[in-house]
Amino acid sequence: MKRALVMVLGLAICGLFALAADAPAELKFDSKMGAVTFPHKTHVDKGVKCSACHHTTKDGETPQKCEACHDKAAAKDKAPKLSDAVHNSCWGCHDKALAAGQKSGPVKKDCKVCHVKA
Ligand code: HEC
Ligand code: HEC
Ligand code: HEC
Ligand code: HEC
Numbered sequence: 001m002k003r004a005l006v007m008v009l010g011l012a013i014c015g016l017f018a019l020a021a022d023a024p025a026e027l028k029f030d031s032k033m034g035a036v037t038f039p040h041k042t043h044v045d046k047g048v049k050c051s052a053c054h055h056t057t058k059d060g061e062t063p064q065k066c067e068a069c070h071d072k073a074a075a076k077d078k079a080p081k082l083s084d085a086v087h088n089s090c091w092g093c094h095d096k097a098l099a100a101g102q103k104s105g106p107v108k109k110d111c112k113v114c115h116v117k118a
Pocket of ligand 4: 037
């Protein structure tokens with residue numbers, strides 16, 4: 001029992017280090033609407049769990065690109081197409097936070113807050 005607990009803690013700690021090393025600081029998405037800068041690290045620092053966005057990856061494992069399952073052109077095998085999946089993830093969470101009276105990032109109607117044309 002005790003040993004199992006130590007194992008679990010050990011794994012959790014290794015996991016944390018692996019995560020810190022893996023998580024990118026900032027990501028850019030190009031799009032016709034204008035490029036989107038995504039402050040990845042800000043989210044991690046605010047305590048958003050990896051798995052809240054990387055929904056098919058257990059915390060501690062290296063996530064796959066969304067595009068591995070979400071096709072750019074169309075929904076496939078129940079997975080919505082890439083831009084829908086990413087949008088629903090981003091504004092899904094922000095809209096919910098706003099509705100709950102919490103601070104949030106840009107919501108659905110804030111197209112131009114996220115998409116900035118050069
Ligand atoms: C929270 C930030 C955010 C908001 C708000 C947002 N978008 Fe996006 N949008 C993104 C991201 C990130 C992508 C890139 C997804 C991908 O890789 O396809 C994207 C992709 C797109 C694309 C696909 C572009 C392409 O070149 O294939 C379109 C079109 C688009 N957004 C339109 C909109 C419109 C219209 C709104 C407002 C109703 C909006 N977006 C609001 C973040 C946002
Ligand atoms: C708020 C949402 C969100 C959170 C929280 C989040 N990520 Fe991400 N992460 C993304 C998105 C979106 C991408 C872009 C995926 C893509 O390009 O397909 C990404 C990309 C990555 C990449 C790949 C970078 C690359 O260019 O290939 C890694 C590695 C990663 N995240 C690790 C993590 C880890 C580890 C955590 C937790 C410590 C985490 N992420 C938390 C949304 C998030
Ligand atoms: C291993 C495959 C896989 C990867 C990688 C993946 N997804 Fe998904 N995703 C799916 C499948 C399958 C569904 C539909 C079934 C479900 O809801 O689980 C889905 C559903 C979703 C949904 C809910 C559907 C909706 O329109 O509300 C969102 C949001 C989403 N994915 C966002 C993302 C984002 C953002 C990433 C990358 C950070 C990502 N997914 C990576 C397979 C994947
Ligand atoms: C699971 C929840 C969640 C998801 C998913 C999520 N965010 Fe956020 N976002 C947050 C929180 C929490 C904050 C911080 C609000 C605050 O405290 O100011 C935030 C803040 C932001 C900010 C403002 C950062 C700043 O420095 O003020 C931007 C821009 C942003 N998010 C973009 C995105 C984009 C783009 C995506 C999708 C790729 C995304 N977010 C997905 C929860 C989320």
